[in-house]
Amino acid sequence: MKIVKEINSYCPKCNKHTPHTVKLYAKGAMRGTDIGNRRRARKLKGYVGKVKGQASVKKLAKKQKILLTCKVCKYTLERVVGSRTKKRLEFNMETA
Numbered sequence: 804m805k806i807v808k809e810i811n812s813y814c815p816k817c818n819k820h821t822p823h824t825v826k827l828y829a830k831g832a833m834r835g836t837d838i839g840n841r842r843r844a845r846k847l848k849g850y851v852g853k854v855k856g857q858a859s860v861k862k863l864a865k866k867q868k869i870l871l872t873c874k875v876c877k878y879t880l881e882r883v884v885g886s887r888t889k890k891r892l893e894f895n896m897e898t899a
Protein backbone atom coordinates (compact mmCIF):
# COMPACT_ATOMS: atom_id res chain seq x y z
CA MET A 804 0.00 0.00 0.00
CA LYS A 805 1.43 3.37 -1.02
CA ILE A 806 1.12 6.62 0.91
CA VAL A 807 2.47 10.13 0.37
CA LYS A 808 5.08 11.81 2.60
CA GLU A 809 3.05 14.94 3.30
CA ILE A 810 -0.68 15.30 4.03
CA ASN A 811 -2.84 18.36 4.63
CA SER A 812 -4.84 17.29 7.67
CA TYR A 813 -6.75 18.55 10.71
CA CYS A 814 -4.61 19.41 13.76
CA PRO A 815 -6.54 19.41 17.08
CA LYS A 816 -4.04 21.81 18.65
CA CYS A 817 -4.07 24.39 15.85
CA ASN A 818 -7.83 23.70 15.38
CA LYS A 819 -7.50 23.85 11.60
CA HIS A 820 -6.05 22.02 8.62
CA THR A 821 -2.23 22.24 8.41
CA PRO A 822 0.49 20.36 6.50
CA HIS A 823 1.60 17.19 8.32
CA THR A 824 4.67 15.01 7.78
CA VAL A 825 3.94 11.27 7.59
CA LYS A 826 6.02 8.67 9.43
CA LEU A 827 5.49 4.90 9.42
CA TYR A 828 4.48 3.57 12.83
CA ALA A 829 6.83 0.97 14.33
CA LYS A 830 5.90 -0.83 17.53
CA GLY A 831 8.63 -1.10 20.15
CA ALA A 832 9.85 -4.42 21.56
CA MET A 833 7.79 -5.95 24.38
CA ARG A 834 9.38 -6.83 27.71
CA GLY A 835 8.53 -10.33 28.91
CA THR A 836 8.84 -9.39 32.58
CA ASP A 837 6.27 -6.57 32.61
CA ILE A 838 3.61 -6.90 35.30
CA GLY A 839 0.95 -6.96 32.58
CA ASN A 840 2.70 -9.75 30.67
CA ARG A 841 3.21 -11.80 33.86
CA ARG A 842 -0.46 -11.40 34.83
CA ARG A 843 -1.60 -12.40 31.33
CA ALA A 844 0.63 -15.49 31.33
CA ARG A 845 -0.77 -16.48 34.73
CA LYS A 846 -4.34 -16.06 33.44
CA LEU A 847 -3.71 -18.01 30.24
CA LYS A 848 -2.13 -20.88 32.19
CA GLY A 849 -5.60 -21.56 33.58
CA TYR A 850 -6.73 -24.10 36.12
CA VAL A 851 -10.34 -24.97 35.37
CA GLY A 852 -13.06 -24.01 32.88
CA LYS A 853 -12.77 -21.42 30.17
CA VAL A 854 -9.41 -19.76 29.81
CA LYS A 855 -10.02 -16.05 29.81
CA GLY A 856 -8.24 -13.87 27.28
CA GLN A 857 -7.42 -16.66 24.83
CA ALA A 858 -8.43 -15.63 21.33
CA SER A 859 -10.79 -18.12 19.67
CA VAL A 860 -10.50 -16.42 16.29
CA LYS A 861 -7.09 -15.37 15.02
CA LYS A 862 -6.96 -12.09 13.12
CA LEU A 863 -5.28 -12.56 9.75
CA ALA A 864 -3.55 -9.21 9.43
CA LYS A 865 -2.65 -6.06 11.32
CA LYS A 866 -4.11 -2.62 10.84
CA GLN A 867 -1.51 -0.29 9.38
CA LYS A 868 -0.76 2.84 11.39
CA ILE A 869 0.97 6.10 10.49
CA LEU A 870 2.17 9.00 12.65
CA LEU A 871 1.18 12.49 11.53
CA THR A 872 3.28 15.40 12.84
CA CYS A 873 1.96 18.93 12.45
CA LYS A 874 4.52 21.19 10.77
CA VAL A 875 3.26 24.28 12.64
CA CYS A 876 3.12 23.08 16.28
CA LYS A 877 4.91 19.65 16.04
CA TYR A 878 1.88 17.86 17.59
CA THR A 879 1.85 14.14 16.67
CA LEU A 880 -1.20 11.93 16.24
CA GLU A 881 -1.77 8.36 15.10
CA ARG A 882 -3.98 7.34 12.24
CA VAL A 883 -5.09 3.95 10.95
CA VAL A 884 -4.78 3.72 7.18
CA GLY A 885 -7.31 1.50 5.46
CA SER A 886 -8.48 -1.77 6.97
CA ARG A 887 -6.67 -4.96 7.95
CA THR A 888 -4.15 -5.86 5.28
CA LYS A 889 -1.05 -8.02 4.97
CA LYS A 890 0.55 -5.48 2.65
CA ARG A 891 3.13 -3.21 4.26
CA LEU A 892 2.84 0.56 4.00
CA GLU A 893 5.42 2.31 1.87
CA PHE A 894 5.99 5.82 0.57
CA ASN A 895 5.01 6.60 -2.98
CA MET A 896 8.33 7.69 -4.51
CA GLU A 897 6.88 8.96 -7.78
CA THR A 898 4.99 11.89 -6.28
CA ALA A 899 7.40 12.66 -3.41
Ligand SMILES: [Zn+2]
Pocket residue numbers: 814815816817818821873874875876877878
Ligand atom coordinates in the same frame (compact mmCIF):
# COMPACT_ATOMS: atom_id res chain seq x y z
ZN1 LIG B 1 -0.72 21.97 14.78
